[in-house]
Amino acid sequence: MSAIAAIVREIWGLFVDDGSLAAGCLALTGALAAARYADLLSPPLAGLALVAGLLALLAENLRRSARRLKRRR
């Protein structure tokens, strides 16, 4: 049973390593999907916002992770 739990945990870990990055990514895509559904955002702008948002999320996450890892040393 613990082996199955370990496998499930590891499969979850394939997608979620740092929870805040995964949550940010889901929030960004969810917000963009809602904006597209409500016709508040044109397709080209949605593409631009997606790429810019992803890079911003990753940059912020890396900065925070680097600080945390540096403190731990």
Added chain:
Amino acid sequence: MSNWAQAAPALSAAFLGGFVECVEAFTIVLAAASVRGWRVALTGAGAGVAALAALVATLGPLFTRIPLHALQGVVGVMLLLFGLRWLRKAILRAAGFIALHDETRAFARESEALRAHGQGADFVAGLAAFKGVLLEGVEVVFIVLAVGAGDGLLGPASLGALAAGLLVVALGASLRRPLSRVPENTMKLAVGVMLSAFGAFWTGEGLGVVWPGDDLAIPALAALFLAFAALASRALPRLAQTSA
């Protein structure tokens, strides 16, 4: 029939991702073999391959039933989660914040853990080989499905992963030691870049974005993620210094 410009990113992403995962699975199987013998290790690995085949046979047909638009959106978001995770780790490794992955060390750690088991050691070693093959294999299957399913490129993607698997098995069978000279960290960065590019592309398609150049936007997005990774890995040590 897809042309080379369309197929190349899917094939290369699946090859690189498959190669890295197969190298890691091989290290675990080799550790199990070195502690409890090849019979135990290959039984576990064979069971892992069988479980993986059953998983693909069960889930594969489901993919064909999902409407393409929904599939692109769902696969895109999953690829983003998966790809950004790889990219984040690769950048932190390149910037020196986490240790580089080393197959020799991984082999030593795995072997030591397996030696610690007295009773039932054969079962534990077999289970380790099973788990290693299954889990690394699930990643390969996901990469193949994700980069191939959205645009009818399952053939080239499967071919890339199959070539990677065969190459690792051939190298492993001839060397019989961890494949530590493989530039795994660089390959992981490349996989992170490719998967993130595919993820952004499919998520965009799911949002109704018409990318300039259609499929050629994938290499362009990959170039953007690569440039970001290069910049971030250089700037990160300084940023951590100033904001600490």
